[in-house]
Amino acid sequence: MALKSTRRSAKVLAALATVSLGLAACGGSDDGGSTDAGKDSGATKIDCAPYKTFGDLKGKTVTVYTTIVAPEDGPHIASYKPFEDCTGVKIKYEGSREMEAQISVRVKGGNAPDIAYLPQPGLLKTLVATGKVIPAPPETEANVDKNMPDWKTYGTVDGKFYAAPLGANVKSYVWYSPTAFKDKGYEVPKTWDDLLKLTDKIATDNPDAKPWCAGIESGDATGWPATDWVEDVMLRTAGPEVYDKWVAHEIPFNDPAVATALAEVGKILKNPKYVNGGQGDVKTIASTSFQDAGLPILDGSCYMHRQASFYSANFPKGTKVAEDGDVWAFYLPAKDESTKPVLGAGEVTAAFRDAPEVKAFQTYLSSTEWATERAKTCGTGGCLTANINVDPELLKNPIDNLSAKTLTDKSATFRFDGSDLMPGAVGAGTFWKGMVNWITGQDDKATLDYIENSWPKS
Amino acid sequence: MSTLQPAATPESVSDEVIAPRTKVKKPKKSAAGDAAGALNSRWASFVAVVIAVLWTTPTVGLLVTSFRSQIDINKSGWWNAFANPGAFTLDNYRQALEPGSSASFTQYFINTIVITVPAVLLPIFLASLAAYAFAWMPFPGRNVLFVAVFALQIVPLQIALIPLLDIYTNKLGFGASYWSVWISHTIFALPLATFLIHNFMRELPGELMEAARVDGAGHVTIFFKILLPLLTPAIAAFGIFQFLWVWNDLLVSLIFLGGTPEVAPVTVRVAELAGTRGSAWYLLSAGAFISMIVPVIVFLALQRFFVRGLLAGGLKG
Incomplete structure (x- = not known):
C-alpha cells in the first residue's frame, strides 16, 4: 500500500508540475501585446542640481508603497525615471488596494516602506502618533511652499510639516x-x-x-x-x-x-x-x-x-x-455665481526612513519637474496633482484638464474632503x-x- | 505500563472516569451503523443532490459571468446569457492574463508555488513528529501539553500578525522574505495538523510498534520505516487542507511578504485586478477561475484521501 501511494503522489506531483508549466507558457505568450503608457516615451531631462545636495546616491534603493495598482501604476513608475536618471537611485514600487489597512500593520511591525502615499490626512495623523514618521526635509518644504501652499496644512500635524501633497482630484x-x-x-x-x-x-x-x-x-x-x-x-x-x-x-x-x-x-x-x-x-x-x-x-x-x-x-x-x-x-453649482467652493481630495507622501536618498526623492515628488513629468507620462487619466505651477494644458485627458482649471481658478475656494480629515x-x-x-x-x-x-x- | 500504551486523548480521559472504554465503544459503533443506514435511503440521496445543486449554482453563475462582457453583466443576470450564446467572450480572461505594469501572471504563479510547497511540507513534517511523540511516547505532562497545542487552534492568527512581523524584522532580521511566510504558515497550521495526524496515528495497532521494538528498532526507525508510510491518508488529507489554505491566502503573504510583483502570490494579483478604484471589477470572475485551476486539480487528485483522512479523527473502528 505504501508503495502504491508513493507512486500516486508522484503522479499527482507530475500533474501539478505540468499544469503550472502550461499556465506559465500561457501567461508568457501574452507578453509584448500591450505597452504601458509612458514606458516608451523617452525620459525627460530635468535639472539635477537640486538633488546633488543630498550627496552621492548611486545604487541606493527607495521603496514606495501606494494604493495605486495596475494599470494605473505604470504611468506613476514612469514618472520617476528622470529622478532615477539623475541620481542613480532605484525606486521600488509597490501598490496594494489594502494599503490603508496594511500600512499601520507594517509600521507597527517595524517593516515600514521608505515612502507611503497616504490617501487621507487623517491616516497621516494616526501614523505620526506612532512616532515612526520622519518630518519632511527643508528642501521639500520649500517646494511645497512654492507649488502647493494651500495644501501644506494637509501634510502638517501639530505644527510640524511631515508630508508633501501629491495627487489630487476634484469632487464637486x-x-x-x-x-x-x-x-x-x-x-x-x-x-x-x-x-x-x-x-x-x-x-x-x-x-x-x-x-x-x-x-x-x-x-x-x-x-x-x-x-x-x-x-x-x-x-x-x-x-x-x-x-x-x-x-x-x-x-x-x-x-x-x-x-x-x-x-x-x-x-x-x-x-x-x-x-x-x-x-x-x-x-x-x-x-x-x-x-x-x-x-x-x-x-x-x-x-x-x-x-x-x-x-x-x-x-x-x-x-x-x-x-x-x-x-x-x-x-456642482454654488448658491450664486460669485462663490466657487471646490471639494477635493488627494494623497500625501510620508517618509519612514531617515536617509538622504529618501529625502531627495521626497523633494523630487514635491517639485514641478515631477508634476510636469506626471502630466506628460499620464496614461488613462487621473494625473492631476496638487501642484499649481504645472501648465494645465499638459493634461491631455479632458477631465484632468477641466479639474486642473477648476483647482487653479482664482475664484475657487478649495476644501479637502472632510471625512478624510475627521x-x-x-x-x-x-x-x-x-x-x-x-x-x-x-x-x-x-x-x-x-x-x-x-x-x-x- | 508499557512504553507503547496509546496516549489518552482529551475525550477519552473524561470517558475513562465515567465508564470503561469498552462500554463507550459499543454504542458508538451502532450509532455509526444507524447513520450509515439512514444515509443510504432514497430521500437522503435526494436531499444530498438538492444541497449539491444549491451549493454549486453560484459557482456556475460565476463561471458563466466570467465569459460575459462588462455591459452584459451590468444589464442582466448570468442565467440570461444562454439566450444569446454568441455573446460569450474570452476578453475577460485575456485582460486578466495580460501582464500588469511590471509582471505577468506567470511570475505570480511561480511565486505562489514557491510559497506553497514549503508551507505545506514543513508543517506536515513537524506535526507528524509531534504527533508521534504525543501518541506513542509517554512523558510527564503529555496530556496537558496536547490539550494546550490543540487549544492554540482557537487563537485567531490575526492577533499574532504584528508581534510576529516585529520578531521577524527586528529580532531575526529577515523582514519581508519567503522565510517569514513559510514560518508563519507553519506556525498557524501546526495545531490542527498535530491534532489530525495524532488522532490517526493513535488508531494504528500498538502491536506493530511493539514488534518493531522487539526487532531492535528505535523511535526514529519506527517513525520513518513503519509509521510514515501508514500515515499517508492523514498526511494527504491535511496536505490538501493546508495546500488550499496557503494557495488562497492573501492576508499572511501581504503582511509578511508584501505585494511587489517579484514575490507576491496569485491572490495578490487577483485582488488587484479590479484596479485602483475598482473600475475593472468584471475581471474578477475570470481571475478567480484562473487562480482556481491548480487547487481544483490537486483536490480532485487527492480527494479520496481527503475524505478518508477527515473521518480518521471522527468515527472510530
Whole structure:
C-alpha cells in the first residue's frame, strides 16, 4: 500500500508540475501585446542640481508603497525615471488596494516602506502618533511652499510639516450626458436653485427616467459617496469657514448648519421622484455600488450623477468622456455665481526612513519637474496633482484638464474632503454608517445625533 | 505500563472516569451503523443532490459571468446569457492574463508555488513528529501539553500578525522574505495538523510498534520505516487542507511578504485586478477561475484521501 501511494503522489506531483508549466507558457505568450503608457516615451531631462545636495546616491534603493495598482501604476513608475536618471537611485514600487489597512500593520511591525502615499490626512495623523514618521526635509518644504501652499496644512500635524501633497482630484462634479441635455434643451445649471429647478423639470418631462442616480455601496467603505454629498452641499449652504469648524469639531456634528445641509441633500437623494435612475427607489442607493451608480446616464434612465473626477474611469471602454462626448461633468453649482467652493481630495507622501536618498526623492515628488513629468507620462487619466505651477494644458485627458482649471481658478475656494480629515472613528466609521442609515430611512436628526455622539471625547 | 500504551486523548480521559472504554465503544459503533443506514435511503440521496445543486449554482453563475462582457453583466443576470450564446467572450480572461505594469501572471504563479510547497511540507513534517511523540511516547505532562497545542487552534492568527512581523524584522532580521511566510504558515497550521495526524496515528495497532521494538528498532526507525508510510491518508488529507489554505491566502503573504510583483502570490494579483478604484471589477470572475485551476486539480487528485483522512479523527473502528 505504501508503495502504491508513493507512486500516486508522484503522479499527482507530475500533474501539478505540468499544469503550472502550461499556465506559465500561457501567461508568457501574452507578453509584448500591450505597452504601458509612458514606458516608451523617452525620459525627460530635468535639472539635477537640486538633488546633488543630498550627496552621492548611486545604487541606493527607495521603496514606495501606494494604493495605486495596475494599470494605473505604470504611468506613476514612469514618472520617476528622470529622478532615477539623475541620481542613480532605484525606486521600488509597490501598490496594494489594502494599503490603508496594511500600512499601520507594517509600521507597527517595524517593516515600514521608505515612502507611503497616504490617501487621507487623517491616516497621516494616526501614523505620526506612532512616532515612526520622519518630518519632511527643508528642501521639500520649500517646494511645497512654492507649488502647493494651500495644501501644506494637509501634510502638517501639530505644527510640524511631515508630508508633501501629491495627487489630487476634484469632487464637486455632476456627471451628465451632453447629448441628452442638448436633445431635451436642458442648460447646465449655474446656481444651486437652478439645479433644483432643472431636477424638477427633468422629473416632470421624463416620467420613465429619474433626474438623479446615486450609489454608495463600496465594500468596507460603504457610505462615503453620501458623505461627499453632505460635504459638498455644506460648503455651499454654510460656507468654507463654517465647514472648517465642522471638520475640526468646533461646532457639533448636529449643529443647525449641518442639519440645513443634510436637509438640502435630502431634497434630492430622499425624493423618490428624483432618484434612483436606472436602479429603483431611494433605498437602492445604499445597495448600488458607486462604480455602477452613474452608468444609467449612458442609457438615458438617469440624467445626473454627482461624483468625483476619477469617476471617468468607470465608464465602459469606448465611452467618450468629453464636452462633446457621451458623458461629461459640470461643476456642482454654488448658491450664486460669485462663490466657487471646490471639494477635493488627494494623497500625501510620508517618509519612514531617515536617509538622504529618501529625502531627495521626497523633494523630487514635491517639485514641478515631477508634476510636469506626471502630466506628460499620464496614461488613462487621473494625473492631476496638487501642484499649481504645472501648465494645465499638459493634461491631455479632458477631465484632468477641466479639474486642473477648476483647482487653479482664482475664484475657487478649495476644501479637502472632510471625512478624510475627521478622526478615523467618525470619518471612516460612523459618518459612513450614519449616511447608510439615513438613506435607508433614518431621519435627519437621529442621524446627526448618532454621529455627534460617536465623536471621540478626548 | 508499557512504553507503547496509546496516549489518552482529551475525550477519552473524561470517558475513562465515567465508564470503561469498552462500554463507550459499543454504542458508538451502532450509532455509526444507524447513520450509515439512514444515509443510504432514497430521500437522503435526494436531499444530498438538492444541497449539491444549491451549493454549486453560484459557482456556475460565476463561471458563466466570467465569459460575459462588462455591459452584459451590468444589464442582466448570468442565467440570461444562454439566450444569446454568441455573446460569450474570452476578453475577460485575456485582460486578466495580460501582464500588469511590471509582471505577468506567470511570475505570480511561480511565486505562489514557491510559497506553497514549503508551507505545506514543513508543517506536515513537524506535526507528524509531534504527533508521534504525543501518541506513542509517554512523558510527564503529555496530556496537558496536547490539550494546550490543540487549544492554540482557537487563537485567531490575526492577533499574532504584528508581534510576529516585529520578531521577524527586528529580532531575526529577515523582514519581508519567503522565510517569514513559510514560518508563519507553519506556525498557524501546526495545531490542527498535530491534532489530525495524532488522532490517526493513535488508531494504528500498538502491536506493530511493539514488534518493531522487539526487532531492535528505535523511535526514529519506527517513525520513518513503519509509521510514515501508514500515515499517508492523514498526511494527504491535511496536505490538501493546508495546500488550499496557503494557495488562497492573501492576508499572511501581504503582511509578511508584501505585494511587489517579484514575490507576491496569485491572490495578490487577483485582488488587484479590479484596479485602483475598482473600475475593472468584471475581471474578477475570470481571475478567480484562473487562480482556481491548480487547487481544483490537486483536490480532485487527492480527494479520496481527503475524505478518508477527515473521518480518521471522527468515527472510530
